[in-house]
Amino acid sequence: MRAIARATCRTALWVVGMALATMVSAQQGDASEDQGPYAWLMDMHKAFSELNYDGVFSYYGGDDLASLRVVHMQIDGVRRERLVHLNGAPREIVRHGEKVACILMPGDDLLALEGRIPAGPFARAFVRRYDQISDHYGLSFFGEDRVAGRQAVRIAVSPRDEDRFGYRLWLDKQTRLLLRSELIDAQGTRLEIFQFNHLLLGDDVQPSAVEPTGRDGSLVSHLTLAQDQSLSRSETPMRWSARWVPSGFSMAAADVRRTPSELKSVDTMMYSDGLAAFSVFVEDMPRAGAASIVSRKGATVAVTRVLGGSHDANHLITLVGELPTPTAVRIASSIQRMQR
Numbered sequence: 215m216r217a218i219a220r221a222t223c224r225t226a227l228w229v230v231g232m233a234l235a236t237m238v239s240a241q242q243g244d245a246s247e248d249q250g251p252y253a254w255l256m257d258m259h260k261a262f263s264e265l266n267y268d269g270v271f272s273y274y275g276g277d278d279l280a281s282l283r284v285v286h287m288q289i290d291g292v293r294r295e296r297l298v299h300l301n302g303a304p305r306e307i308v309r310h311g312e313k314v315a316c317i318l319m320p321g322d323d324l325l326a327l328e329g330r331i332p333a334g335p336f337a338r339a340f341v342r343r344y345d346q347i348s349d350h351y352g353l354s355f356f357g358e359d360r361v362a363g364r365q366a367v368r369i370a371v372s373p374r375d376e377d378r379f380g381y382r383l384w385l386d387k388q389t390r391l392l393l394r395s396e397l398i399d400a401q402g403t404r405l406e407i408f409q410f411n412h413l414l415l416g417d418d419v420q421p422s423a424v425e426p427t428g429r430d431g432s433l434v435s436h437l438t439l440a441q442d443q444s445l446s447r448s449e450t451p452m453r454w455s456a457r458w459v460p461s462g463f464s465m466a467a468a469d470v471r472r473t474p475s476e477l478k479s480v481d482t483m484m485y486s487d488g489l490a491a492f493s494v495f496v497e498d499m500p501r502a503g504a505a506s507i508v509s510r511k512g513a514t515v516a517v518t519r520v521l522g523g524s525h526d527a528n529h530l531i532t533l534v535g536e537l538p539t540p541t542a543v544r545i546a547s548s549i550q551r552m553q554r
Contacts, residue, residue: 269413276512361393377460405513457548492535
């Protein structure tokens with residue numbers, strides 16, 4: 215069904231986006247736990263664009279285990295990044311300043327995403343702003359460990375309610391680079407795991423490593439990252455809203471787009487609390503029909519709901535995000551047409 219296909223494609227992009235976004239680097243220098251866990255998270259964000267690194271990491275997101283390579287450098291004051299999938303479909307994402315190119319092969323599921331779900335500000339939903347963590351989470355150190363041959367300090371990010379997940383972070387003791395992260399539910403089940411297996415830092419990173427690999431027959435899709443991170447809204451008035459969202463979540467972006475393939479509009483709303491994020495899509499009922507379905511892949515839940523009532527019976531709501539299932543269902547059930 216189209217709604218589930220879209221949710222699956224949306225999840226695929228989420229894996230790619232999270233792989234880039236969780237490469238949160240850290241400021242070089244001495245680290246001291248006396249500064250507290252919040253100071254460590256501030257350093258992670260501050261150095262996101264400062265540290266040069268080239269590493270191979272594993273990413274587990276439910277039932278999939280992916281191996282990827284990420285390279286990040288500052289060259290002549292310009293931020294350069296390259297993300298390469300080492301298994302599965304050949305994919306590369308290359309960043310040069312504010313321009314991003316996705317290099318894919320024909321038939322890749324990610325190609326279907328571009329015409330259905332807008333990019334731009336929604337791509338920023340995957341950048342977890344640990345430096346802007348809210349009072350809805352608690353922070354604490356919980357010992358030390360070793361990851362990729364380097365000593366790491368562990369930090370727990372614990373939710374204060376049942377409407378969001380928790381995080382466990384392993385930060386390099388010397389540089390505060392994020393070496394490992396886990397996203398966990400209320401029972402402690404690990405829904406997502408990222409971990410470096412091999413890592414080069416500083417002068418050991420070669421500029422040639424950020425250049426893409428040419429492949430015969432590959433397709434390139436371009437997008438430009440929005441400079442303005444304030445609330446993004448289209449000029450078209452929004453027709454839908456959520457009656458309820460968990461405390462601490464606010465709308466980060468909203469838009470109304472027209473799909474080029476079917477020439478119909480899709481109302482899109484993205485909410486975030488700084489760490490967790492979810493998006494809501496409202497569209498006319500697909501010609502093939504749809505059903506109300508709840509599915510989960512790792513930390514990502516997808517909820518589709520057929521909107522009832524004589525006036526709105528021909529609309530389909532899809533929610534995709536990093537939320538506990540009951541919370542996602544409650545939000546999706548609260549979506550309503552705005553009163554004029």
